[in-house]
Amino acid sequence: MGNMWGTGIPVTVDEKLLARGQERYQINCQVCHGATGAGNGITAQYGLVGAASYHLDKYREMADGEIFNTITHGKGQMGPYHHIDVNDRWAIIAYIRALQLAQNAPSKLLPPEVAKASTKP
Numbered sequence: 001m002g003n004m005w006g007t008g009i010p011v012t013v014d015e016k017l018l019a020r021g022q023e024r025y026q027i028n029c030q031v032c033h034g035a036t037g038a039g040n041g042i043t044a045q046y047g048l049v050g051a052a053s054y055h056l057d058k059y060r061e062m063a064d065g066e067i068f069n070t071i072t073h074g075k076g077q078m079g080p081y082h083h084i085d086v087n088d089r090w091a092i093i094a095y096i097r098a099l100q101l102a103q104n105a106p107s108k109l110l111p112p113e114v115a116k117a118s119t120k121p
């Protein structure tokens, strides 16, 4: 409602959903947002700049519902992707959350040998 967005993913998030989200992300979003979601997809080389990097605090903190809204209706320079099945939109959001975690994981979630080599808390 207005600027208030619901958060939480209203479908079961499991390995199957994440695999589906990864596949749908690679097909629909990666071309602009890049494989890791850093906003550096191949289209940047052809002049389409400004695709958001999901690794900004702003997007880490953004409600799931607002991302759903962006996929559905587009935003600014990004067109709408309402042809993507509703369940698949949630799968993509779950996968974006996995991409965000992969680039910003707290050391307690890392395997010990990786955590030891990491310079970040």
Ligand code: HEC
Residues within 6 Å of the ligand: 025, 028, 029, 030, 031, 032, 033, 043, 048, 049, 050, 051, 052, 067, 070, 071, 075, 076, 077, 078, 079, 081, 084, 092
């Ligand atoms: C054709 C290139 C393109 C594709 C494909 C694309 N995006 Fe975007 N996306 C953009 C651009 C450009 C922006 C920045 C929009 C702006 O601020 O004007 C953006 C912004 C966003 C944002 C941030 C919106 C905000 O509120 O600031 C999210 C989230 C996002 N895209 C998700 C997705 C998802 C999920 C997909 C796949 C379903 C996708 N995008 C596909 C170009 C693209």
